[in-house]
Amino acid sequence: MDESARVPSVSPTRSSPPQHLSGDVPPPLQTVEDSIGPEVQSDVHNTDDADSAYDPTPGNVTETTSLASVITKYREENGRTYHAYGSTEHWGPNDARAQDQQDLSHHLWLVTLDNKLFLAPVENPQRILDLGCGTGIWAMDVAEQYPNAQVKGIELSPIQPTWTPPNAIFEIDDYNLDWLDENKFDLIHARELLGSCPDWVELYKKALKALKPGGWFDQAEPSLFFTSDHIDLPQEHCYTQWGRLMLDAGEKSGMTFNIGPYLKEWMEEAGFVNVTMRRVAWPIGKWAKNKSLQEIGFWNQQRLDAGIQDFCSRRFHNKLGVGTPPDGMISNS
Ligand SMILES: C[S@@+](CC[C@H](N)C(=O)[O-])C[C@H]1O[C@@H](n2cnc3c(N)ncnc32)[C@H](O)[C@@H]1O
Structure with a gap:
């Protein structure tokens, strides 16, 4: 059986918006891509679905306790905190301000995708994996939507709530390391992982292997390169x-932010088939006539105003030796 037959359908489906610039300036575009692939495995700890690496119980083994202290020993840089665990350095902070940003961004995506959590044509999924799940907000929503599915979110930072739907679990894990799962997932989801992967083809190959035949990989990414039409x-x-x-x-940093134009070809290079991409414009601000775009523009502007420093603080300081733009740069420009 050839590869495309063995591992059916991948298609990236989700689109992400271009962002529009502020005021009545038309937007810069953000690009999002979705892809699909076979199943993923989760690496490093070789944990089964029932354990949580960062939630040691009293009296638990020393190894678990040590791991827990390692993952919570956050790094502090320029007034923000960053993950401690992982093989690669993620650009984003993990403090309360950053978590609020992630949740706001989740709302922006829902508004953009007509309240859909993903666009891949997955029916009745039994196992779902969310890569780099952040606060876990997407994973919890999808767990509620599919109560018969087991949903796992993996993340470098233990910033997920302890109250979760019973069918959702979170593990501290690094998707840039080796994966152990094979033929396991019906859907693998990735969102806003731009700038957080040194080799996307490699990641997609791992995802393909971890997906069941017929499984889907769905990815949504913004573009940080503003344009106007x-x-x-x-x-x-x-x-x-x-x-x-x-x-x-x-x-x-070795992990480019400029992934939108390449995701489809990288997925296909990794072996995915039936890959589709949708691009959407994200206005910045409420200047658009269309009601839906007005709403997207409002939330996009909120997100950028409060969150632009989250995107750039660490990389600007450490890679370029420059400071960050002030809060409100987007609205005031
Ligand atoms: C911009 S946030 C997006 C969070 C979430 N996907 C969402 O859309 O709400 C990116 C997340 O990916 C996580 N991340 C980055 N590199 C990772 C890696 N190698 N393994 C696991 N998680 C990673 C970060 O810690 C961060 O929480």
Whole structure:
């Protein structure tokens, strides 16, 4: 049996929006891609679905306790905290402010995708894996939507709540390490993992192996490179400059932020078939006439105003030696 027959259908499905710039300036576009693939395995700890590496119970084994202290020993940089565990350095903070950002972003995605959690044509999924699940908000929503499915979120930071739907679990794990699962998942989900993977083809190959035949990989990514379809965005505009710096910083970290244009070909190179991509424009602010775009624009602006530093603080300081833009840069530009 050839590979495409053995591992059917992958199709990236989710689209993510381009962002529009502020005010009545039309938007820069963000690109999102979804892909599908076979199943993923979760690596490092070789845990089964029932254990939680960061929730040691009293009297539990020393190894577990040690791991728990390692993963919560956050790094502090420029007033923010960052994950301690993992083989790669994620750009985003994990403090309360960053967690609020993630939850706000979840809402923005729901508004964008007509309240859908994913676009892949998965029916009656039994096992779902969420890569880099952050606060776990997507995983918990999907667990509630599919109460018969087992949902697992993996993450570098233990920032998920302890009250979760009974069919959702979280594990501290690093998707950039080896995966152990094979033929296991019906759906693997990834969202906003831009700048957090040194080799996407490699990651997709692991996901393909971890998916069941016929399983899907669904990915949604924003673009940080603002564009406009009706005005010229000058090179010296702060949005354009910020995008160039992000691009440079990402390249210097070895984990590019510029993934949108390549995700489809990387998925296909990894062996996925039936890959589709949808691009959507995200206005910045409520300037659009269309009601739905107005709502997207409102939430996008909120997210960027409060969150632009989250995207760039660590990379700007450590990779470029420059400071971060002020809060409100987006609205004030
Ligand atoms: C921008 S957040 C998005 C969170 C979540 N996917 C969402 O959309 O709400 C990216 C998350 O990926 C996690 N992450 C980055 N690299 C990772 C890795 N190698 N393994 C596991 N999680 C990772 C980060 O810790 C962070 O919480």
